[in-house]
Amino acid sequence: MGREATCACTWGDRHGAVKALLESSELIVRGAVSAKVPLVALRRVRVDGELLRFDVDDTAVSLELGARAAASWAAKIAAPAPSVAKKLGLTAAMRVRLLSGADEVLGDALAGTTRVSRGAYDCALARVETLAQLAKLDVAPVWVVYRKGRGGPVGEQAVRDALRARGLIDVKTAAVDEDYTALKFVRRA
Structure with a gap:
């Protein structure tokens, strides 16, 4: 199925520990921050050191995944969905x-x-x-x-x-x- 990580999350002005799930068509965050967002809504996806950063609407988001996992998640998000x-x-x-x-x-x-x-x-x-x-x-x-x-x-x-x-x-x-x-x-x- 998808990828899963327990990590620190900053979602706009909210911050805390979350469980992040990267599914085939959506990102789900549960914990101090709760959100469910289609992958197509993630904008400006990038890796910044150990952080996966992206924007949802006008809100800046970061997940502290570690450099390797952040790169892997960014590549998965950027990949086109299979037919x-x-x-x-x-x-x-x-x-x-x-x-x-x-x-x-x-x-x-x-x-x-x-x-x-x-x-x-x-x-x-x-x-x-x-x-x-x-x-x-x-x-x-x-x-x-x-x-x-x-x-x-x-x-x-x-x-x-x-x-x-x-x-x-x-x-x-x-x-x-x-x-x-x-x-x-x-x-x-």
């Missing part, structure tokens, strides 16, 4: 089997892949919105795409429980967009 296709391991050479509206959510991530409805495939993709759809899944490897959060009709635990009961194991997770996430399942060896 959904890359997160899911989809390439132009792949044969994908689309189940239950996955193409409506994945859109551009499927560009260049060959879509098959039967026969050999490299990976199946299924969007599930109901427990009934989840109960019908019996293919592997498969990415199961479902709504994020507690308000979603099918949660992460329901997806895991249903597919593990069929002898599948989850091996990877990926954020698809603001509304959807995905779990990849394979057959147990």
